[in-house]
Amino acid sequence: MKLLQREDLDAVIIATPWQLHTPMAVAGMKHGKYVGVEVPAAISYEGCWELVNTYEETRVPCMMLENWSFRRDNLAVLRMIREGLFGEIVHCHCAHSHDCVDHWFFDSEGNIRWGGEFLIKYNRDQYPTHSQGPVLSWMDINCGDAYATLVATASDSKGINAFFERKFGPDHPNAKQAYKQGDIVTSMVRTQRGKTLVINYDMQLPRPYDNRWMIQGTLGLYDEPHNSVYIEGRSPENHTWEPFPPYQDQYDHPWWKEIDKNAGAAGHGGTDYLELVKFFEAVRNKTQTPIDVYDSATMSSIIPLSEDSIARGSQPVVCPDYTRGAWKTRKPTFAV
Template sequence: MKHILKYLFVYVLFLFVSCNDSDTKENAYTSNFSTKSARTWIGPEFWSNPLQDWQVTDGNLECLVSKPLRNTHILTYKLDTIHSSFRGRRLFYARTALGQRYAKDKNEKLNLAFIGVGLRGTNHLSNALQRKDVEITAICDIDPNRIDIALKKISDAGFKKPVVYGKNEYDYRNLLNTKDVDAVIISTPWLWHTRMAIDAMKAGKYAGLEVSAANTMEECWDLVNTHEQTGTHLMILENVNYRRDILAVLNMVKQNVFGELVHFRCGYQHDLREVKFNDGQKPYGGGVEYGENAISEAKWRTQHSVMRNGDVYPTHGVRPMAVMCDVNRGNRFTSISSNATKAIGLHNYIVKHGGKDHPNANVKFKQGDVITSTIETANGETIIVTHDCNLPRPYSLGFRVQGANGLWEKDGDRIYIEGVSNPHRWDSSKEWLEKYDHPLWQKYGEYAAGSGHGGMDFFVLNAFIESAKQNIAPPLDAYDAAAWSAITPLSEISIENNGEPQDFPDFTRGLWIKRKPYNWIKSDY
């Protein structure tokens, strides 16, 4: 029997190497399976074993073993060793650098932790407390007032008191080292995002990361490399992708209403002057302080406007458009060209509300008031992205989706489809959006309404938790986080060089050609 097991192990290892023989040396550790190759890899007798449920998700081979094991062993990422178990199951699994990857049984709760319970983190916490499939096992924040607010919410919801961390800025690492945490949501100032996400992945914790995910090109690559080296998943928590109108338009795109896609417009056009300045007492407005004299976002966010001239917050606009044109899954960003206007908005606000003699009136803001970037894709689409946050204006993300058959524009809530609309006249988008309302909103819309940001916060958290429970690749993964976040440093370089186009790195290392688009038209998450 020992000889049989030995030869069987060698045979499986040979098949695995053969499946990946065409990979580059750099990516030889990454498993990319189709359903057909997966059946070949494990053998038809194992594929059809009633005690095991094999599936292929985003190129990853997964096996859900029936009770009593109750664990999903995912064959993917860096394979240091291959083991076999014959406890009546004939199960093969991979061991990553951090050990086995497991999924929760349907009846088990996800042990969820929060790093950062400021305004954004507390919103995620409040939504998590509405669920019956999670336990809040740990929270971390260096502000004791925010800890007290979070603990009260947890207690009022009838949950057990979590372990509290926050003695210093690096106490979150002690949280990540605990066994009672399966997944973590990171909602901290931008400069902490990447390092915390990397530490979470290295600790084997399924990571949910608020936007933006990275500040520099090096950080973008660090996210991708850590994900690939550890096999731990990262989801960027971009909520706008779940906005009701965006998902309806995505449904229209998938049903070819617009025809072949050609052009997109989007951005973050939001008067943030009262976010970037406050009086040190309340989070929004009332004064012109920032940095150490302010609280909440003004304490850290405004400094980016002082020191950086680029699109520092691109994901709200770009992500929905990237999904519609399948970026990283059959398409990719190839280049970006950016330009910035002069910077007068924040200075004028300080003078108007604090006086010309206020010390902050002497601050020189580097960030242009309006920054415009044009992104080109491998499939020939263009995406115009606008960052406009320092001048008085109503809120708008400026969405436009245009194809061979017509276009939709959010501003004006209008749509035109050739052959259906009256020639050269806009239709109201209302009836179209109702007709193509997404299954998720049809199912959860009423429940989601109170979750924040018009309901989309429910959907992004739901997608994160459901993915983390199964320990599968999330809808918005590490490659997405890197590609969207790279807009920031690339726009800075382009602006410094008078709008000279900058090439986008291929964070998938060529796999965008083979990766299939994510199935967004479903009703679970």
């Protein structure tokens, strides 16, 4: 709190365990400081609404630092969508597929870390924002469309116990621990305009990293795992993938052309650098951040929504509208 009282401080970056994100972000906004908060921005309905309500009371911007929104390939796809190459968007798939058992949820000696505590207590999509980051802008969520309902289902929890049995033996306490968190969570969202979205949580089983982005419209689709596109009337062979890299070059976003060529040495190939450049541009210019509080709350809300649906036997649950209906008239502003 002493830091927030400094008059020579314009912004704060919050990179703490996620249960601290919301109270620290709220404190920052109430003290008039721009907030850049790591993902997720909130982990409960109450936290999401607290962020939105505080912003509306203070008008101090709060940006969840969702770096995958700024990836070079994702921004090129966004340009392609806005130029109509895929036609009207109908469906999207995304995932956070990242085996985190042995370095994030637990340390190398098998001791539980703060993230692992959530796997014992909850069954939900614990980490949904990396997958959703580009999807929100691809699907015009909160600026022309909005999440309407969500249905989620979870597999049993097998992966963590199996990992500890393999590495530490069957008598290790964590090999015997009961974990509520299912290994795979699949959330299915329908939007107000009739689009559909599938979000996968996959962080507890052995696998390479993958985001599995796919965006599909009436004229074709982009598929990130294939690094390919198919566009009706444009792709050279009917019903045959063509490589995405030429489209990446043709539709490269101006943001990537503007940043320092040395940015590639920064985190995630320059993505983290670009994200922070755009955040601090907003701070210096006293303008809205590229990801606003409404998008931050919407992406984070998949955590409690999926938990609710799973607990109700995969029944549909209604998604909160953090824009209070303004999605009908709000215009896209991200990367415009």
